[in-house]
Amino acid sequence: MSLLSVPKSLLLGSPLSVSILNQIRKKRRPFCCNMSSGSSQPLTHSLTLPTQLDHPIQIIAAPGVSDSQFRTAIESSLFKQWLKNLESENGILATGSFLLKQVLVQGVDMFGQRMGFLKFKADIFNKETGVKIPGVVFARGPAVTVLILFRLRG
Numbered sequence: 001m002s003l004l005s006v007p008k009s010l011l012l013g014s015p016l017s018v019s020i021l022n023q024i025r026k027k028r029r030p031f032c033c034n035m036s037s038g039s040s041q042p043l044t045h046s047l048t049l050p051t052q053l054d055h056p057i058q059i060i061a062a063p064g065v066s067d068s069q070f071r072t073a074i075e076s077s078l079f080k081q082w083l084k085n086l087e088s089e090n091g092i093l094a095t096g097s098f099l100l101k102q103v104l105v106q107g108v109d110m111f112g113q114r115m116g117f118l119k120f121k122a123d124i125f126n127k128e129t130g131v132k133i134p135g136v137v138f139a140r141g142p143a144v145t146v147l148i149l150f151r152l153r154g
Contacts, residue, residue: 043070049083051093052100062106069108076115078139092124098133099125115141 043061061070073079086093086100093100100122107119122135 043067045070045074049087049093049100051087051096055099055101057100057103059103059105062104065105065108069110070105072110072115073105073108073118073120076118078115078118078141079120082137082139092133097127099127101125 042063043065045059046056047059048056059074061067065073085091088094092098102123104121104123105118106121107117109116109118118137118139120137120139122137124133124135125131126133
């Protein structure tokens, strides 16, 4: 309850108005942020893909991703389909030249009970050279997308 929602008749010094004002004062808190002072471990999950049995993948939740969001992300059809595509005949892991070491789940947006958007970063390395390839993924599922290209003249 705020002062704006208290009727003017209660602000005239009656015992009830004093009681309400005291309740409002007790509920006021300065701006604060809860931060962990200890070294809390991030949420993690490990899985093994058929194409790299000897190298399990670490899936990690970024700070700010809750336990339920993390579980929803790794159990989602979007994430499972992405893994399946990596291992498919045309996928980057199919030839055995690349290795997926880690996935960092950075964001999960829900549309009600359905997965909306999933953003994660994959650490994929060339086995021979050790070079990391770009692996930022923004997954949405079967949806219409539009790519706008601008061509500047002059």
